[in-house]
Amino acid sequence: MSFNIYTHPSSHLHVTPPGHPERVARIEAVDKVLADPKFAGAVRLEAPDVTNAQILRAHDEAYLELITSNVPEEGWVSIDPDTHMVAESLTAARRAAGANVAAVTDVVEGRAQAAFCGVRPPGHHAERDRAMGFCLLSSICIGALHGIEDLGLGRVAIMDFDVHHGNGTQDIFWEDPRVLFASTHQMPLFPGTGAKGETGEGNIVNTPLDPHTGGKELRMAFEQRVLPALAAHEPDLIMISAGFDAHASDPLANLNWTTDDFRWATERLCELAADKCDGRVVSTLEGGYDLDGLAESVTAHLEVLQAHAA
């Protein structure tokens, strides 16, 4: 079956202030990977816009109004100490969410086996009512809720291996047992949440990792906590918040994952999807700030997704 890749030109127009790590060069690095002939067989699609109704399943109306009314005509507006908007930023965030909605639709309706959303800004720090950590809209939550509300999925599992805890995803699904949210992340580090004791309705499974740990600890976390929790949820779809900033070369964190560790993690998630939900996997780009580490890790991630879909 198909492996679908969703992108949008607005990912390049969300320009952040000089020196900001979540920069246009990240998506350029990802685009270079996507242009590799080895991925020529993937189906390329332009991410659609998301509807306000789809956004409002994950975010408060007042928050959507806040970011919509603050879009500047020129220059930057800071929504949060980390999160800035230019004229095109909201369009980019909406298309990133739209990529997730389209990916979920195509995978659930059987037009694709696996999908990757190669878009920015990232989304997993955006809470129901506030922007945080470079994120405006929670793309993965909007995608998951679309799957549940519009496509009739009973249960969705989200695995977040970005090095920072996905506080936004946790916040949005804190009282929603239809979604299992599992996260591995460095602790202590931004945003400060993600302790093991934060469990929601029993549907939140956090596995904080000590700084300077690597693949061995990742494997233990997956084998002992993440994979059993995902399997027990009996999901109809597995979604991945694919941040690549646990890579050893990343400047914003201290984990020591290698490209092969990202490959291994993706393989385990695809195996689980094959076992539990007819192989349905949707992955979306979150963080990853070292351009070489990002490009190598995305390559490994896509190779596994593509092989899984074949």
Add this chain to the structure above:
Amino acid sequence: MTDEKIEDMSFEQALAALEDVVRNLEGGQVPLEKSIDLYERGEALRRHCEDRLKAAEMRVEKIVGSGDQAKGTEPFEAG
């Protein structure tokens, strides 16, 4: 984040600064971009505290080890 040099800090000063760092990191009020710098300062403070403790331990061992001749050892100095 203070610019005070860690190597010039007393144990008490370094511990207080470390507690500050941990509070800030756990409180979630530190921007993502600055979070790593703060964590690394915390690491440096922790190492400094450990070094200070180790030095104090060695002094205590020196005193205990010298038995009856303890009078002649240098007194333990905190900080």
